[in-house]
Amino acid sequence: MSGRLRIALTKGRLQNKSVELFEAMGLDCAPVCSPGRRLIHELPNYPLDVVLAKAPDVITYVEHGVCDLGVVGKDTILEKGGAFYEVLDLGFGRCRFALAVKKDSSFYGTYKTRRVASKYPNVTRAFFEGKGMDVDIIKIEGSVELAPILNLADGIVDIVETGATLKENGLEPIEDVAQVSARLIVNTASMKLYKNEITDFLSRMERELEGEA
Numbered sequence: 501m502s503g504r505l506r507i508a509l510t511k512g513r514l515q516n517k518s519v520e521l522f523e524a525m526g527l528d529c530a531p532v533c534s535p536g537r538r539l540i541h542e543l544p545n546y547p548l549d550v551v552l553a554k555a556p557d558v559i560t561y562v563e564h565g566v567c568d569l570g571v572v573g574k575d576t577i578l579e580k581g582g583a584f585y586e587v588l589d590l591g592f593g594r595c596r597f598a599l600a601v602k603k604d605s606s607f608y609g610t611y612k613t614r615r616v617a618s619k620y621p622n623v624t625r626a627f628f629e630g631k632g633m634d635v636d637i638i639k640i641e642g643s644v645e646l647a648p649i650l651n652l653a654d655g656i657v658d659i660v661e662t663g664a665t666l667k668e669n670g671l672e673p674i675e676d677v678a679q680v681s682a683r684l685i686v687n688t689a690s691m692k693l694y695k696n697e698i699t700d701f702l703s704r705m706e707r708e709l710e711g712e713a
């Protein structure tokens with residue numbers, strides 16, 4: 501390493517909030533705000549290079565050590581798992597995993613095996629295993645709310661933020677599965693090899709987060 505750390509940021513919803521936090525820490529994020537076609541952005545006033553990536557790729561890059569740090573949602577961490585340190589709850593990107601069903605329908609109270617659709621099969625499996633309940637899990641790639649409407653599933657496990665998507669589709673949450681927010685993750689070897697650099701970055705971040713609390 502040339503004295504610079506590399507961080508992977510999750511593109512999309514978490515990206516703007518991450519950049520806001522970095523700016524508040526005194527990091528000039530101008531290159532990230534107007535990225536053009538470049539994929540790696542060197543911050544001009546702090547030894548940090550920024551890579552923008554899809555959430556599961558953030559974990560892959562950090563696990564393999566090609567990025568020392570990452571910002572990713574707890575939803576992706578719970579679904580994908582992996583070997584890294586999860587060091588800080590960044591407080592933004594707050595939402596929850598919930599079990600939802602068609603309004604006024606029942607999910608429990610039958611011996612029939614329930615069918616649950618989700619983009620997060622591992623989270624769903626762990627939740628129902630924790631209850632000792634056998635369910636059939638159907639993996640859906642997008643708009644999982646359709647599954648109960650089309651009678652493909654008895655319920656869904658999905659991210660709920662405002663609850664508007666469920667409501668507009670005649671569904672209602674009946675149980676919380678897990679709380680979600682953005683987390684800072686660190687590669688295990690980087691934590692030892694670049695202890696001073698990472699400590700400096702983490703203390704700036706913690707100071708900022710505490711200041712906001």
Ligand code: PRP
Nearest residue numbers: 642643658659660661662663664665666
């Ligand atoms: C998520 C989730 C719901 C929606 C919930 O999808 O799958 O559809 O947000 O938000 P709400 O409670 O505020 O209505 P997202 O928009 O992230 O798109 P995705 O399908 O690409 O995951």
